[in-house]
Structure formats: structure tokens, C-alpha cells
Amino acid sequence: MTFEKVDLSAIAGIVAKGNTRPQRAKAKATIDTSVRDHNTWFKLKQEFGECSNEDCIDPRLIKNGGNKTIAMVSEIDGKKTCRYCFLEGFLL
Numbered sequence: 505m506t507f508e509k510v511d512l513s514a515i516a517g518i519v520a521k522g523n524t525r526p527q528r529a530k531a532k533a534t535i536d537t538s539v540r541d542h543n544t545w546f547k548l549k550q551e552f553g554e555c556s557n558e559d560c561i562d563p564r565l566i567k568n569g570g571n572k573t574i575a576m577v578s579e580i581d582g583k584k585t586c587r588y589c590f591l592e593g594f595l596l
């Protein structure tokens with residue numbers, strides 16, 4: 505390959521690409537917990553605990569005859585909610 509045959513527009517393209525690196529994601533946006541879907545649920549910080557809902561609809565809890573079940577819960581406004589209650593709109 506001779507120097508004359510180098511495609512300058514290709515080089516320009518590579519250089520331009522190098523200048524447009526995707527920006528790193530900045531601090532996490534606040535999670536909008538009013539959107540009740542699995543996508544939102546899995547964005548929330550989760551821990552083992554008891555759902556704060558007195559009428560918890562977690563089928564595992566119901567199966568236990570209403571005894572408290574330790575499950576993955578997320579905290580919203582100081583209260584804990586399991587995934588089932590979260591999706592049903594508990595603490596909205």
C-alpha cells in the first residue's frame with residue numbers, strides 16, 4: 505500500500521469517532537416509585553425483611569396461614585414492601 509492510496513476520509517472518520525466517546529453515566533437518577541412494574545422494582549435497593557402491608561398479598565405469606573414471611577423487600581418512605589404489594593400499588 506502506497507501512501508497515496510490511504511483513504512483520508514476513513515482516517516477522518518476514525519478520528520471523529522475517538523472524539524465522540526460515550527459519556528459515562530452520571531449519578532443514578534432518582535427512581536420513580538410511582539411506576540409499578542418489574543423494571544422499577546429491580547432498580548430498588550432490596551433486602552431481606554417483612555412486608556409492612558397488613559394485608560400483604562405475597563402468595564408465600566398466604567400459604568403460611570398469614571404468618572410473617574421473610575422475603576425480599578424494598579423500603580419506600582420508611583416502610584417495607586414486598587414485590588407483590590409493590591406491583592399492586594402498596595405505599596403509592
Ligand SMILES: [Zn+2]
Nearest residue numbers: 555560586589
Ligand atoms: Zn407484601
